[in-house]
Amino acid sequence: MSKVVLVTGANSGIGLALCERLLSHDAEGLQLCLACRNMQRAQAARSALLASHPRAQVALLQMDTSSISSVIAAAQEVKLRYNRLDCLYLNAGIMPNPQFDIRAFFRGLFSSRVVSMFATAEGILTQKDGLTADGLQEVFTTNLFGHFVLVRELEPLLCHAGLTSQLIWTSSSNAHRSAFSMGDIQHRRGTQPYSSSKYASDLLSLALNTHYNKRGLYSSVICPGFVMTSLTYGILPSFPTFLWTLFMPIFWLIRILTNTFTLTPYNGAEALFWLFKQKPESLDPQAKYHSLTSGLGRNYTQARRMDVDLHTSQDLFEKLLQLETEVDRVCSSAADGRTAYSTTCL
Ligand SMILES: NC(=O)C1=CN([C@@H]2O[C@H](COP(=O)(O)OP(=O)(O)OC[C@H]3O[C@@H](n4cnc5c(N)ncnc54)[C@H](OP(=O)(O)O)[C@@H]3O)[C@@H](O)[C@H]2O)C=CC1
Numbered sequence: 001m002s003k004v005v006l007v008t009g010a011n012s013g014i015g016l017a018l019c020e021r022l023l024s025h026d027a028e029g030l031q032l033c034l035a036c037r038n039m040q041r042a043q044a045a046r047s048a049l050l051a052s053h054p055r056a057q058v059a060l061l062q063m064d065t066s067s068i069s070s071v072i073a074a075a076q077e078v079k080l081r082y083n084r085l086d087c088l089y090l091n092a093g094i095m096p097n098p099q100f101d102i103r104a105f106f107r108g109l110f111s112s113r114v115v116s117m118f119a120t121a122e123g124i125l126t127q128k129d130g131l132t133a134d135g136l137q138e139v140f141t142t143n144l145f146g147h148f149v150l151v152r153e154l155e156p157l158l159c160h161a162g163l164t165s166q167l168i169w170t171s172s173s174n175a176h177r178s179a180f181s182m183g184d185i186q187h188r189r190g191t192q193p194y195s196s197s198k199y200a201s202d203l204l205s206l207a208l209n210t211h212y213n214k215r216g217l218y219s220s221v222i223c224p225g226f227v228m229t230s231l232t233y234g235i236l237p238s239f240p241t242f243l244w245t246l247f248m249p250i251f252w253l254i255r256i257l258t259n260t261f262t263l264t265p266y267n268g269a270e271a272l273f274w275l276f277k278q279k280p281e282s283l284d285p286q287a288k289y290h291s292l293t294s295g296l297g298r299n300y301t302q303a304r305r306m307d308v309d310l311h312t313s314q315d316l317f318e319k320l321l322q323l324e325t326e327v328d329r330v331c332s333s334a335a336d337g338r339t340a341y342s343t344t345c346l
């Protein structure tokens, strides 16, 4: 029986490279569904995949993870099209308006934390976040909450007696506990919404395992390493793309120090692809699976323990459930024509 796999943010970067790798592994035994916000870009990605795998089954789904109504509509469509889902990749993500602290970067270069700075970007990156049309924080909603609502809506397709399914989150080594606050899960008040949203996805994955393992659903988290994609190019917007290419020899040298410089989307997708081939029951719910590339260009996956605990993960899960109920209430009162209030109070 063919496996049904859905990938969010599949039209570019790591998501697209993952689709290519999945099809190269098993073009005919998969029903691949690319969930994207922009259908023109989605169509281009589908054509590229079909050019190298003409017999593959590749479907498209319109979904904007920053819009809860779009996520709910997309989930309804998935339920009409498929009767089960084997693997759901929660990969779409943004890092809007990044501010790169050059001084901190040069201080870091000549300090003992140079390797960790290149691996995690700790202390050198902040972002300016915005609000979605629902009044939620944009980074939190796109990277985490939209995906949470998707998982909840697709529960009937993911939890089947006697069968296992996988959730695989594209997190980051930029996920730091210090950037996350349980009193401000959307990160309204801080300057590191990206780091906060990725740390929240690490916590959430653990909580999802606690709640769903008994129903055959397993969740894992990966870090693709540092990959050259449009997300990365956005960090230095005044830098033309070709200048990044000029830096490649330096990046290859850095790769000798830290194998986290995977650099290409193909390499970055290593852990995503590796997890697909594992038995979900055999995976460690407290581990983050890192895509790594050695100085000689060998790709491999390494499990590293995450800085998460069960109690905090459970608290976050409950807060997300509350927010889901609130958003639902606001949306249905707006649909009824009653006065809708902004979710900024949530
Ligand atoms: N590049 C890196 O070094 C690292 C990346 N990551 C993570 O990897 C994931 C993939 O990013 P990457 O491939 O690098 O970057 P890209 O920008 O190439 O890919 C991001 C994908 O997410 C999609 N997306 C963004 N916002 C939404 C939305 N609201 N609804 C639906 N889809 C959306 C984008 O669609 P569109 O084309 O329409 O913008 C795009 O397809 C992200 O979660 C990122 O945080 C983690 C660690 C390192």
Ligand SMILES: CC(C)CCC[C@@H](C)[C@H]1CC[C@H]2C3=C(CC[C@]12C)[C@@]1(C)CCC(=O)[C@@H](C)[C@@H]1CC3
Residues within 6 Å of the ligand: 100, 117, 118, 119, 120, 121, 124, 125, 171, 172, 173, 174, 225, 226, 232, 235, 236, 247
């Ligand atoms: C051009 C200069 C010679 C070097 C510039 C270096 C920085 C722009 C990079 C150094 C470490 C990088 C990094 C990321 C972005 C670009 C750097 C800050 C990430 C934050 C990208 C997104 C992630 O999720 C992280 C895992 C990356 C960590 C390393």
